[in-house]
Amino acid sequence: MSTPPALASAKAVRTPPAAAWEDRGWIGIPDSTYFRAAAYHLKRRSAPTAAAVTGTRAAAALASSAAMRPDAGDDVDLTIPPAFNLQGAKLSAISQATAYQAIRERQTTPPRTRTDRRLAATRLDLHEFTKRLATDATIWRACRSSDIRAPVQQFIFCALHRSQKIGEHWSSIPGYQDRAFCPACGDTIESMEHILFQCDDLGSTTIWTLAKSLWPHGQENWPRDKLGIVLASGCLTTHTQPRAARPAGLPSTGALPQPSDDGALHLLRILISESAYLIWVLRCERVISEHQHTATTITTRWTNTINDRLHTDQLNASRLIRTSTAVIRAQQTWVGTLASESQLPGDWPKSHEVLVGIRAPRIPT
Structure with a gap:
């Protein structure tokens, strides 16, 4: 029996990718600094946030225009208050491979x-x-x-x-x-x-x-x-x-x-x-x-x-x-x-x- 579209959409809203990334401590996520800041701004909203097709296309257009700019663009505030800046990863969401990956990300490799x-x-x-x-x-x-x-x-x-x-x-x-x-x-x-x-x-x-x-x-x-x-x-x-x-x-x-x-x-x-x-x-x-x-x-x-x-x-x-x-x-x-x-x-x-x-x-x- 297939899952109704409305229920599948509700499940997707309840378990966004950012939540899983946050549970694993953002380990192995490229550009996690920007995603963490975006997750903070979404959390501080009191109303639910949903992405429609029109909004997604508009965001893609803005990203493309910003990438084509000759200058660096506006400075982006990536500050996250301590109350929203969770540290570490949940034990239930981490594996041995993920733990080793976290060690490699935090180790400083000397120049070779x-x-x-x-x-x-x-x-x-x-x-x-x-x-x-x-x-x-x-x-x-x-x-x-x-x-x-x-x-x-x-x-x-x-x-x-x-x-x-x-x-x-x-x-x-x-x-x-x-x-x-x-x-x-x-x-x-x-x-x-x-x-x-x-x-x-x-x-x-x-x-x-x-x-x-x-x-x-x-x-x-x-x-x-x-x-x-x-x-x-x-x-x-x-x-x-x-x-x-x-x-x-x-x-x-x-x-x-x-x-x-x-x-x-x-x-x-x-x-x-x-x-x-x-x-x-x-x-x-x-x-x-x-x-x-x-x-x-x-x-x-x-x-x-x-x-x-x-x-x-x-x-x-x-x-x-x-x-x-x-x-x-x-x-x-x-x-x-x-x-x-x-x-x-x-x-x-x-x-x-x-x-x-x-x-x-x-x-x-």
């Missing part, structure tokens, strides 16, 4: 100049490839992209904060200044850029060559080797090649699907994030355990890492409760990268008995 500089550099590198300027919030959210594994997310998060203990971190610590230099080069101050892209002894050249050789959508759609591309890999965008430009040996019709922008983007984020993280892991193994990695070992490690991501997509597509979206996405992501791809059945993502793997990479010389 190193993080801000890293974010600015990341934004510029990303803009060079995507032609879009991402906000700080967008870059932070990209750290938790579903295309990136949890350990890699943590690595990117720490790199954005520049919290890894490398390079300049050791320069100011007496007795440990020698740790500031690259363990492979010996005469270069270590930095994340140097580790991921410049130090050949750590395997970076081999790994990035392998990643680019597997990428089937043209080198013009592959970003330049820059740290910001790795840190903002969850924000990347790309485009696939047209049908005529597909890799040689692949049929243009039949069981194999055409690549899609969504599938290519999933593959690009996998290749960049996993390659960068593997370089960091190899560097840590060399520094901590003094392991020396040959080109063959690095190639095998990288191939196994990408094959693991391929098998993860296959498992997601072959679950008992699955959607066609997961199957299609797996097909469109890995098209052009698989070994003996023209011989695979069209439903390989959801077939457990079908063994798939990326094409055998060639060790860079």
